[in-house]
Amino acid sequence: MIRLPSFSAPLLALLVLAAPSAAAAEAGDILVQAGHEGRPASCAVHHVKACNLGTGANGAREREWTAQVADVTTRVLRDRGYAVLRRPADYDGSDTVRAAVFLHFDGAAPCASGASVGFPATTSRAFVDAWEGRYRAWFPYRFVGENFTKNEHGYYGFRKVDAPQKMLIEFGEMTCPAQFAWMAPRLHEMGALLAAFLMEQVPR
C-alpha cells in the first residue's frame, strides 16, 4: 500500500503524464536485463509475438532467477556509483551504455546443456574471454559454447541498446538436477560475480 499525498485529480493526472516513462530511452554506464522478466503480461502490451516465458524446474522459474541475479548485480554496481539501467524482457525505447548484459538460464533435455554466452560481432574478444575465464573458474559444470544457437547470436535485446559490449549470459542449465542444486543457493554470489566482472571491464 502506497499512501499518496492528497493531490486533486487533475493535478495527479498531470503529474503522471509528466513523469518519465520507466521504459524511455536512457543513457547510463551499464544495462542489466533480466531475461523473460515481466512476461507474459508485457508481451501483449509490447506486441511481442514470440512470447518466450523461459524455462524452469522444481517450481522455480527462469524469470525469477534472472531477476534475482540482476537485482544483486544492479545493487552492487549502484553502490559503487555506476548508473545502471535495469531492464525487464520487454520495454520501449533504446538505451545507450558502455556495456549491456542479458541474463538467462538454459533449459534442455536434462543435462544436455550448461553455461554459455551469446554476443554480436561488435563485442570484443577480450570482453568475452574475461567473462568466460571468470565464470569457468567458479561454475563447476559444462561451458557449452559461444553463440551456439541462433537465439543467442541474434538476441532481440541486442538491438534495443547501443553499447560497444553486449553479451547474453546463460549461467547454467536449470533442467539439469545437479546444476540446479548447485546454482539455487548461489544466485546472490552469481550476481556479485557479474558485478565484479562489469566493474573490471567498465572502470569508473
Ligand SMILES: [Zn+2]
Ligand atoms: Zn532464457
